[in-house]
Amino acid sequence: MALVMAGVVVLDCAEPEKLAAFYRELLDGEETDTSANRIDIRGADGTRMGFRRDLTATPPSWPRPENSLQAHLDFQVTDLDEAERRIIGLGGRPIETKDAAGPFEERGYADPAGHSFTLCRTPTMAPKLG
Template structure:
């Protein structure tokens, strides 16, 4: 067995219940554990996240260059427009409006607490030639 086993991504926020609900809907996830200060979810693909209460949590100020990203999540999607609409409908917001050209198009977004993440378009895979 490995010395260290992968755990889960934990985001600090003022209202873990609300942020967990955002990601639960976005990732088609289920709540796996909850306490007064922490909520955990597991996405349909097995991704695990937790949201820890921190009354003094402040969102990162990305994309301002003088501050670090702090944490960054990438979510692979088939349809960027549909995924971005879903983010906005759930209370998130786009961070930038320009599309990146090429097979790895992406869009920056923020969850309702201000944590940034990227929606990455699933690259088309050409069929094998025999």
Template sequence: MPSVTAGVVVLDCTEPEKLATFYKELLEAEETDATANRVEIKGADGIRMAFRRDVTATPPSWPRPENAFQVHLDFHVADLDEAERRVVGLGGRPLDTKDAAGPYEERGYADPAGHSFTLRRAVRPTAPKQG
């Protein structure tokens, strides 16, 4: 057994309840723990996230360099347009960025607290199975 295992992705924000609701709806997750200063959720795929109250939290300014990424999340989706409608309907906003080079089609967004994340179109392998 490894001595260190992955835990929970924690985002600092001024309103953890509000941000937890955004991600809970986006990921079709369930709330697993809540205190006055922290809310934790677990998605159907097992991802665990928590949202910690920090009354002095300021959103990242990405893509501007003065207060760059702080944290960045990638989520895989089958349909980018459908996922974008869902993000915007839940209170997220598209970020004005250039398309990233590489094998994935992706789009950048900010959650209601300003944390950036990317929706990446899930790409199925095209090579035949070996063995």
């Protein structure tokens, strides 16, 4: 048995209830544990996240250098435009949505508490013809 098991990504925020609801909806997930100061969720694909109350939490200022990117999340999607509409509908906002060329296209966003995350287009795996 492994000494250290895989953990949970935990985001500090002033309002964990609101942030957990954002990611629960985005990941088609469910709450797994709740306490006064923390909420854990599991996405439909098994992604586990926690949201811990910190009344003094300040979001990173990325892409500005003064309080630069501390950490961010990457999510794989097949349709960037559809995912963007969903994120904005849930209260997120675009940060950097320039389309990158090539099979690894990505766009940057912030959740309602200001944490940055990236959507990465999953290359289609269609069979080769010919």
